Amino acid sequence: MKLYDYPPAPNPRRINIFVAEKGIEIPRETVDLGKQEQLTDTYRSKNPACDVPMLELDDGTCISQIRGIARYLEEAYPQTPLLGQTPTEKGRVEMWDHLAFMNGMLAIAEVLRNTSKGFINRAMVGPHDYPQSPELAERGKARIAHFFEDFDQQLAKHDYIAGDFYSMADITTLVTCDFARWIKVNIPESCTHLLAWHEKVSARPAVKANP
Numbered sequence: 001m002k003l004y005d006y007p008p009a010p011n012p013r014r015i016n017i018f019v020a021e022k023g024i025e026i027p028r029e030t031v032d033l034g035k036q037e038q039l040t041d042t043y044r045s046k047n048p049a050c051d052v053p054m055l056e057l058d059d060g061t062c063i064s065q066i067r068g069i070a071r072y073l074e075e076a077y078p079q080t081p082l083l084g085q086t087p088t089e090k091g092r093v094e095m096w097d098h099l100a101f102m103n104g105m106l107a108i109a110e111v112l113r114n115t116s117k118g119f120i121n122r123a124m125v126g127p128h129d130y131p132q133s134p135e136l137a138e139r140g141k142a143r144i145a146h147f148f149e150d151f152d153q154q155l156a157k158h159d160y161i162a163g164d165f166y167s168m169a170d171i172t173t174l175v176t177c178d179f180a181r182w183i184k185v186n187i188p189e190s191c192t193h194l195l196a197w198h199e200k201v202s203a204r205p206a207v208k209a210n211p
C-alpha cells in the first residue's frame, strides 16, 4: 500500500491526521503540486481526478477522494473508529464532514484559487483548466464568515463537530480553520466555542505530528 501525498496541502493533511490517529504506517510518495506532478501522464493514469491524496493498494487498485480513502482505511483498520460506530453516528459524521468540506474548505479554495497568481487558469482542482473569477473570490469570503458562525453554533451544543465524539468531521473542520490562514483569515474572536474546540483538537498528538 502507498499513499500519494503532498504534506503542505490541506487535503493530504486531512488523511495524514486520520492515518496518524489510527496508528497505521503507510509508505508515502510525494506528488509535488508546485511542479504540477499531479498532471503528469503517469499520475493521471492512476488517478484521473489529478489530485492528492491518493491510495494505491498492493493489487494496484487506486482510490482517490478523501471519502473513498477514509472509508477504505476505516474498514481495513477498524481500530480507533473515526467515521462513527452506530448508524446515527455514521450519518452525522458524513453530514458534518461534507458540510465542513463544502462550506469551509471549498469556500477558502474559492478565494485562494481565484486570486493567487499561482493558480492562473487553475481555478479548480482537477484535470481541466478554468480561468479565475474575481466574483467567486468575493463570494468565497462571505461563505467563510458564515462557515465559522455555523460551526461555532454547532459547537455551542456539542463537544465535537458530529456530536460528543471525535471524528473525521473534526479533522476536516480543523484543517479548514487552519487553511483559512492561507488567505489571512482567522477564526473570529466572537466564535468562542469554535476557538476553544480548535485549541483542544490542535493539542492531539496526531494533529501536532501533522502541522
Ligand SMILES: N[C@@H](CCC(=O)N[C@@H](CS)C(=O)NCC(=O)O)C(=O)O
Pocket (backbone or CB within 6 Å): 009, 010, 011, 012, 033, 038, 050, 051, 052, 053, 064, 065, 066, 067, 122, 124, 125, 126
Ligand atoms: N475532493 C478531493 C480534494 C483533493 C484536493 O483538492 N487536493 C488538492 C490539494 S489540497 C490537489 O490535489 N490539488 C491539485 C491541483 O491544485 O491541481 C478529495 O476529497 O480528496
